Amino acid sequence: MPSRVFNFWTRQTAPTVPIEMPPPSSAPIPTSSPLSSPTSFVTATATATPPNRRDGTVTDISSPAGGDVGASSGLLDQYQKARRLPPELKEHCRVYLEENLHQQTIHLLGSLLTSRRTDHRAPAYCPPPSQLSLLLGLVVHPDFTTRPKEPEWPEAAIESLAYLRTTLAVFGPVQAGFKESTRFSHASSSSSRGGTPDSDSEPDANDKDRDERGEVQLAGRYAEASVWKRGQDFFTVVGWVFNCSVLYPNRWRYWKPWLEFMLDVLDKDLEERYELDSQSGRDDMPELGQSILASYVSQCSGRTAGGIKRIMKAIFADGSKPATSLFQEVWVKEHKEKSHNAMNKRKREKVNIDKGEFGGWLDNDSVYSSQASEPPTPQKRRTNSGSVDKHEFQALESTYVESIPLRQRLFSTLSYLCYHLPDSPLDVSDLYESFEATTKSLPLPIFTAFVTSTTSQLLRSQQISALQGILSLLMPSSALSPAKVDRGRHDDGGISPAILEHCFLPYSANTITAEDNAKVSVLLEQLMHIVWLDGTEDFSQDLLSAVGRGIEARNAKIKKKKTRGRGNTDDPDMEARAVLDMSSERLVILAELLRDASTDLEDGMDADEDEREDEDEDEDEEGW
Numbered sequence: 077m078p079s080r081v082f083n084f085w086t087r088q089t090a091p092t093v094p095i096e097m098p099p100p101s102s103a104p105i106p107t108s109s110p111l112s113s114p115t116s117f118v119t120a121t122a123t124a125t126p127p128n129r130r131d132g133t134v135t136d137i138s139s140p141a142g143g144d145v146g147a148s149s150g151l152l153d154q155y156q157k158a159r160r161l162p163p164e165l166k167e168h169c170r171v172y173l174e175e176n177l178h179q180q181t182i183h184l185l186g187s188l189l190t191s192r193r194t195d196h197r198a199p200a201y202c203p204p205p206s207q208l209s210l211l212l213g214l215v216v217h218p219d220f221t222t223r224p225k226e227p228e229w230p231e232a233a234i235e236s237l238a239y240l241r242t243t244l245a246v247f248g249p250v251q252a253g254f255k256e257s258t259r260f261s262h263a264s265s266s267s268s269r270g271g272t273p274d275s276d277s278e279p280d281a282n283d284k285d286r287d288e289r290g291e292v293q294l295a296g297r298y299a300e301a302s303v304w305k306r307g308q309d310f311f312t313v314v315g316w317v318f319n320c321s322v323l324y325p326n327r328w329r330y331w332k333p334w335l336e337f338m339l340d341v342l343d344k345d346l347e348e349r350y351e352l353d354s355q356s357g358r359d360d361m362p363e364l365g366q367s368i369l370a371s372y373v374s375q376c377s378g379r380t381a382g383g384i385k386r387i388m389k390a391i392f393a394d395g396s397k398p399a400t401s402l403f404q405e406v407w408v409k410e411h412k413e414k415s416h417n418a419m420n421k422r423k424r425e426k427v428n429i430d431k432g433e434f435g436g437w438l439d440n441d442s443v444y445s446s447q448a449s450e451p452p453t454p455q456k457r458r459t460n461s462g463s464v465d466k467h468e469f470q471a472l473e474s475t476y477v478e479s480i481p482l483r484q485r486l487f488s489t490l491s492y493l494c495y496h497l498p499d500s501p502l503d504v505s506d507l508y509e510s511f512e513a514t515t516k517s518l519p520l521p522i523f524t525a526f527v528t529s530t531t532s533q534l535l536r537s538q539q540i541s542a543l544q545g546i547l548s549l550l551m552p553s554s555a556l557s558p559a560k561v562d563r564g565r566h567d568d569g570g571i572s573p574a575i576l577e578h579c580f581l582p583y584s585a586n587t588i589t590a591e592d593n594a595k596v597s598v599l600l601e602q603l604m605h606i607v608w609l610d611g612t613e614d615f616s617q618d619l620l621s622a623v624g625r626g627i628e629a630r631n632a633k634i635k636k637k638k639t640r641g642r643g644n645t646d647d648p649d650m651e652a653r654a655v656l657d658m659s660s661e662r663l664v665i666l667a668e669l670l671r672d673a674s675t676d677l678e679d680g681m682d683a684d685e686d687e688r689e690d691e692d693e694d695e696d697e698e699g700w
Contacts, residue, residue: 151351155248159199173210174296178232182239202247205256206294211236213302218407221330223414249345255368261305306406310372315390315403321479322395324411339485342369369493377501384502388510391483477525484533512545520591520652529602540571547599552586573615581622584633590652593630597659604666615670623667627660
């Protein structure tokens with residue numbers, strides 16, 4: 077299928093000839109390196125899936141995580157065929173779920189999976205999407221997590237997630253119907269099956285209680301008040317999840333596994349649909365266009381013209397007032413936990429079986445004892461002063477750093493979809509520009525964690541594009557254009573030692589702030605590290621000189637900033653200056669290591685050449 081080249085500097089895509097899918101490599105950087113390949117962005121992006129989030133490795137979109145890229149049919153063959161539950165069994169599960177007998181349902185469905193035949197060609201029983209949807213909603217519902225109504229309900233939430241992971245691994249997202257299971261009602265109420273507005277016709281009253289597969293929708297409190305019906309759309313819920321990572325750790329502990337699983341579903345869904353389109357040879361990628369993530373993006377971008385802006389706000393939600401105003405809680409006061417008094421009282425008189433309230437008759441003393449030790453609701457981060465500076469975000473909490481891999485992972489998946497989908501609702505260049513501008517404005521500690529290449533969940537090609545994009549926003553107008561140094565690499569949006577040495581390393585930031593100059597230094601560190609690991613091209617002998625000139629330029633730049641009227645108050649740039657100093661030291665160490673490695677390589681090559689010459693001389697003497 078034809079692909080497109082994305083030029084980082086011109087921010088445009090252009091058609092190119094089809095490329096061959098390369099075999100996987102165990103090296104840290106793919107064989108077709110984005111540093112050395114003339115079609116770097118195409119090669120790295122067109123063949124790679126978002127990273128495997130469980131082990132942190134980079135895998136290929138055309139194969140399962142860690143699978144064989146070359147086996148095009150292996151991805152689809154790994155899944156067993158899904159078989160509908162028999163009517164009687166399906167009805168049993170429906171009644172169990174509506175009567176809040178969740179563990180009985182999970183155990184019944186789980187027994188069907190564990191007793192299935194190991195032959196992948198043999199179909200296995202899979203519940204309808206409506207039942208999967210309810211189980212996935214239990215994972216984060218407050219009645220099963222923060223303030224459980226029954227002692228065994230938290231365990232039901234844990235078992236639900238375990239069963240759903242097994243279902244995803246056995247059947248895959250398409251056969252299991254995860255697109256229908258994870259559909260948000262508010263976002264899809266004005267959309268037709270393909271995700272386009274359907275304002276010309278009203279839904280049939282007989283179809284309101286059925287899903288897309290004709291299955292009867294579940295009734296009951298937890299079907300009607302699930303995250304899929306209370307959440308506005310996927311990205312609104314994501315924004316709230318990331319707000320919780322900063323404000324409410326007691327909610328983040330439950331939302332995090334839910335979001336991890338959702339990203340697993342989105343990744344696997346893209347993998348499977350991409351493979352289906354590849355096998356069919358369709359250039360318009362119809363299956364990819366029907367992916368779960370594509371529907372989420374369409375729902376978000378379809379309401380307003382600022383779809384990308386809203387998505388970026390969700391990815392970077394930090395618990396600030398604007399973020400909490402835009403992305404609000406899914407359930408009312410969902411972060412509130414049961415008080416100790418309420419948990420210790422055994423109120424058995426209140427029983428309402430229809431509502432699933434059993435008055436504690438199913439209680440367990442040991443469970444109540446453990447619940448009583450739950451910590452109180454965490455409070456919002458307090459600042460030392462009444463006024464909060466624009467950079468004094470609550471995102472400085474450690475839990476924000478914990479959420480960075482999930483934020484990167486979501487952007488990586490979005491980037492893949494927007495690049496491969498011919499009629500994408502989001503432009504890939506606009507997506508990167510928004511991501512780079514938002515990352516650039518992050519507080520320095522969060523910025524450093526976001527751009528670190530060794531822990532990044534972005535693909536290597538995505539890292540290079542994003543790092544250069546952020547760096548270009550910070551470079552002065554006097555910086556040399558990469559087009560004048562390496563035209564071929566510049567046109568392909570790649571990076572090379574020559575571009576680093578002449579266009580980035582010798583320069584300071586375009587402002588006099590210590591924070592911006594520290595960010596420039598940190599970005600240069602990461603790019604040097606990536607080029608070094610690639611190892612396909614060597615730096616010149618002027619590398620150490622270029623690094624030194626850049627360090628001097630950045631130090632001179634920040635000295636121009638005056639601190640008038642501050643007296644003996646603390647230096648607000650102290651932290652940024654410390655980061656700049658440490659980063660400068662690491663840049664020098666990197667440059668020295670590269671120089672020594674290059675020298676050792678040259679010495680080794682000279683020694684090998686001398687040895688070969690000696691062997692030739694010995695052979696000549698023997699010939700005489």
